[in-house]
Amino acid sequence: MLSSKTIRLGTTTAVLFTILSFAGEYTFAEQRPERIASTHLCTDQLLMLLAEPERIVSLSYFASNPDMSMMAESARPYPVNHGLAEELVLQKPDLILTSQFGSPSILILKSLGYQVLSVPVALTLEDIRENIQTVADAIGVPDRGREVVRQFDFELNQVSAPFHEPRPxxxxxxxxxxxxxxxxxxxxxxxxxxxxxxxxxxxxxxxxxxxxxxxxxxxxxxxxxxxxxxxxxxxxxxxxxxxxxxxxxxxxxxxxxxxxxxxxxxxxxxxxxxxxxxxxxxxxxxx
Amino acid sequence: MSMLSVNNISVSRRGRIILSRLSFSVHQGQLIGLIGPNGAGKTTLLRALSGLQAVESGQVSFDGKMVDRQNRQEVARKVAYLEQNSRSYWPLSVENLVMLGRMPHLGQWQRPTATDWEIVHQTMQTCDVLQFARRPVTTLSGGEQARAMLARALATEPEILLADEPIAGLDPAHQLDVMDKLQELVAEGAGVVVVMHDLSIAARYCNRLTLLFEGKVTSEGDAATVLSAQNLMQCYGIDAHFGKMDDELFVIPRNRL
Amino acid sequence: MNVHTHKTTLSYRALMLVLTALTLIAFICSLSVGPAGIKTVDMLYALLSVEPSTAAVIVQEIRLPRALLGLLIGAALGLCGAAMQGYVRNPLAEPGLIGVSASAALGAVITIYFGLSAMYVWILPFGGMLGASIGVAVMMAIAGRESSALTLILAGVAVSTMAGALTSLALNLAPNPFSSLEIVFWLLGSLANRSFEHIWLAAPFILAGMALVLTLGRALDSLSLGEDTAATLGIDLRSVRLKIILGVTASVGAATAVAGAIGFVGLVVPHLIRPFVGHRPSRLLPASALGGAILLLFSDVAVRLISLGVELKLGVFTALIGTPIFLWLILRMRHQYV
Known part of the structure; x- marks a missing residue:
């Protein structure tokens, strides 16, 4: 696994020949990932909602497509990836977010020792809350996650039907x-x-x-x-x-x-x- | 001395009897003409002799042993089969095509030796296709292709050759060339069975004729015995002019009966 | 007379030498191309480097498996295409003819459909290989033991059609748009994002299958004259049939399981090479294997160089360049196969 220290160093030195540290003492749970990439439209949007912009190293190329993404405008400034292992290695992420049906590159990156979080497809409103919190916990901002969920529930409450009969x-x-x-x-x-x-x-x-x-x-x-x-x-x-x-x-x-x-x-x-x-x-x- | 024979074989296809309790044999030194009308079972008999046609009853044996119990490649070295209208699916050069005849003599990874090439070029010469050695076989005329295919079968240097209509489609000069070559082969000690429709050439070259009709041997023996007016009427449904010139029988079909 | 013979042998050696050189060049090109923009010299340095630099990780763990798979799969497709065309004596035959590609694709798609493929690298290719084996077993059951090349083709078409229908069914019933997209992308064929795990899994089958097919050269030569004549030349047709089925299933099945359906390589390459080997099936086999590797490696380089915002799928590219080549071949050869 990459330590955050060598990565900060890596951004200042030549991209190609940085020596990556594969030190064993580092474990994901103990240290907050500082360079996060997402390879899936859905995790792209959750990541933008939750993480500080400087921690996002790249988003999938769908994120800035206004036909598919609700956050196309916000996604524009970020570097893009096409789900290729080589691009992602160059971006030196210490966490990669993807969906259950993400790019096959995830498997090769996993075997290269990269930390990967695979977020399931949301089939219910409850799944959305869970996914938000999962991502928030993984990137070390659990409070921000709870806030986004609270805001989400508030909005749902604001706009849900005041009465339930008749049901067209x-x-x-x-x-x-x-x-x-x-x-x-x-x-x-x-x-x-x-x-x-x-x-x-x-x-x-x-x-x-x-x-x-x-x-x-x-x-x-x-x-x-x-x-x-x-x-x-x-x-x-x-x-x-x-x-x-x-x-x-x-x-x-x-x-x-x-x-x-x-x-x-x-x-x-x-x-x-x-x-x-x-x-x-x-x-x-x-x- | 090698002998290829079928004993009491029967073959039927979709309920139709093709060969019925038929016995036949060919020895080294024999040139046997297999004649008979279309559908008489000549090709099936040849295929049975070569082991291609499974028989329902009876035995096919070579050198006194059942063919299907013998080593396939060993039999292939001694018994060659020339298919009717044999053709090459790929435009191989004539010399490479003829070299296929040497295959039974070569091991899996063994390359042709100088001797193999010599034999190939010799048979190409005798079949008058040497001048086409480097030409794709598909660019030759029908008759030229037929000669190349014969060269392929001869290149095996078989003890027994089974040839299905090798002179069909050849001009008279090349018909004679091929028959001379077969006769030469027999003189060198091989046995040959040749299916043909030209009764006069059959009478002249073969030292024995076998007349097949409806899956059975109707008549067997020398030309004078087999090519009787009675046999031609019964099997071919024709009547013919018979003649003799220089002590050689010739037959000219005249009327359909 | 022997002068002739030596001359053909020499030109065949020259052809193999040229093809081997081109394969090597294509392999190095494949290692040199990618988003990281590493120079060829640096790439070779990184290839041999023991230090885990970014360049070394990219070249050794990402580009090397991709190039090796391109080499293996291209060779398998070229070889099996040549063998199939030789076996059925039909220039339109392709390696998937016996149903192996379609059933491998089905097996792989099923693992995506059930969301299993995201768990471990080996699950998807394993599913593909399992699919190929089952598909070909069904094909053999349909064709029967004594079948000729023609019944084999018909049984293969039946299995391919069935597997294709079931693949469409999986797409049709896909639980959500993302899984259908994943299935479609996989079906288009690609070598991107393959790792050494793919190689360890597929290479033994691909190589064993190719070795088996390579033993058939002489039998295929004699089959130029048809099955009957080949049999009388001492060829055991049943054993040839079994070997070609097993060999193609192992190598093309494993290739499809790893890279998806990559069409046209196995169809076009034997045609391009055939005139240079005097149309002899035995010589076509190794030459076609090299030709397939060259075509696939260069195609895989091309999909990385052509920039359309997103990497073009390899199977799409080979079909795009394969079709015009094929049409040109048909027009040129029309007189030969009438």
Whole structure:
């Protein structure tokens, strides 16, 4: 493992020929990592929320993509990585954050002795709280973690539905006719906003193709699309099938950009706010 | 003296009988012409003799021992098989193609010796393909290719050669060349079975003919015995002109019956 | 007459010498290229260095395994492509023909699907190799014991199609967008971020498989004349068939398990080399192995040099350059294979 001392030294000497110390006395838990890299969009955002900017050595190249990242602007000043082992070795991180489905470079870096934290994909709001605290503890800022979680809970409270009946039936219509059901962050948030996710009633779990017939049998109160882009791609076009058209006709529709909740970050409260407002509209239009 | 024989073999394919309790043998020093109409079972018999065709009953033996119990490469050194319309899937040079005939004599990693090359070039000369030595075999004409393939089989220097229509598609001059070569081979002590349709050439060159019809040997013996008007009518369904010139029988098919 | 013979032998030696030299150059290029921008001289110094400098770590632990895998996998694909084309006597055959690539990919994808691949380096390639073995066992069961090259192709196509369908199913049912992205990226083929653990796992299988295939030169030569004539030349067709299946499964299965599906190398390289060895399958085998290593190593250098913001996937690159080469070959050779 690299000690923080040699790393500070390393930044001032020639990058290529710094001798790394592989001293055995250093263990991760005892010393706070000072040079942190992230190779995954989701950990990029958690890291920016929690760490002091000078401790971030690089973020994945997705972090500054405004179509995918909620923090594209903030990410711009940081160096980027493409998940390549060689880049990361050059950046000399003493902690690398990644997701469960991170880049394969993580394994080679692990075997080279780098400290790696693999953060699971968040499927519930509780997962988000846990992930925030996990990252905060790992980078030695547990108090900052608790503060971010507290702030997150406060925002959720501010924007969640004040009443829970009636629960309009809603469906998420995604690119190429996919929908989102059980065991997803989206479903958790729809629930909290006072909606009833039709996909869950249909027994759909995760991201699955939408059965057209079921849709005709169960009429919708509301529809949610998930377009990230200003210009609609063909995949996102409102469906042309007659059965779908009649199901979607005159149904109030909201668009929640996918980037809000593709990652489990506190920004999902924005989605909750948009959905809570939308539900009030829907309930009023029904009455 | 080597002898390749089948004894009482039967072969059928999808319920159709191809060979039925058939016995046949070839000795060193014999040039046997295997004749008969299309579908009579000539190729199947040749394949059975070479060990390619599994038989349902009966035995295939070489030198008194069952062929399938003998060392494959040892048999390959002594029995060569020239497929009908044999062709090369890759544009190998003619000399490399003919060298394949030496393969049974070479060990797994052994390179051809000067002697092997000498034999290859000699057989190429006798088959009149030496001038094509470096040419890709696929650029030769059909007749030229057929001669190159014969050279390949001869390069093995086999004791027994099984040749399936080696002169089909050759011009008359090269037909005679090939038959002369086969005769020479027999004179040197080899045994040859040659499938052919030219009855006059068969009569002239072969010292024995075997007429196959519907999976059975209909007639066997010298040309005068086998090429009878009766046999030709029964097996080929033709009637023919028979003649003799310089004591050699010739047959010209005349009418289909 | 012997003058001729010696001449061909000499030109073959010259060809092998040129190919070996090119392989060496490609290998050094592969060690020299990367984001760290280490000069070739410094790279060679770092390669031999015993001190754990950053350059030494990069060259020894990151670039060296990548270059070695490029060498091994390229050689395996080139060799097995040549062997398969020789065995089925069809210039369109490729190493994955018997279903090995598709089933190796399926095995690997399953480990990603269940999130196992992130646990240890060896899990994904191990899954790939297991997939390859199962796929080929199924293929052999379908083809039967006495099958000819043609039934082998058909059984291989059946297994490839099935494995491909199951891979698509895994993608279809992927638990979240990140795992599907991971699967897709893996399927595109890459040598990036491979470590020595990959080599220790794959190299024994790749090398053993290649050794087995290399013994088939003479049998493949005689198969130029068809299966019947080859059999009468003393070739044991059943043993040839078993050896080619085992050899290709071990080497291509392990190669796919480590690097994903890298197409076109095994298809194109034998074609490029064939005219230089007088179309002889036995000589094509070693020459194609070197040719495959050269093509894959240079392709892997190219994906690192072409800057599109993100590293191009190796399998995508080989397909991009392979297709035009292949079309050119078809146009040039059209008269030969009519």
């Amino acid at each position: 039936k809603i469906l998420i219509y995604e690119a190429n006719g996919y929908t989102t059901g059980k065991r997803t962050l989206q479903s958790d948030i729809l629930e909290m906003a006072g909606f009833n996710n039709l996909a869950v009633d249909l027994g759909i779990s995760g991201n699955q193709y939408l059965p057209l017939e079921a849709l005709v049998i169960h009429p919708l109160d509301a529809l949610m699309t998930a377009s990230d882009y200003e210009q609609n791609s063909l995949a996102y076009e409102v469906p042309n099938h007659p059965a779908l058209r009649s199901a979607f006709e005159n149904v109030p529709t909201v668009n929640i950009p996918g980037k809000i909740w593709i990652c489990g970050t506190p920004f999902v409260s924005d989605a909750l706010r948009l959905l809570t407002e939308f539900r009030i509209e829907v309930v009023q239009s029904v009455q």
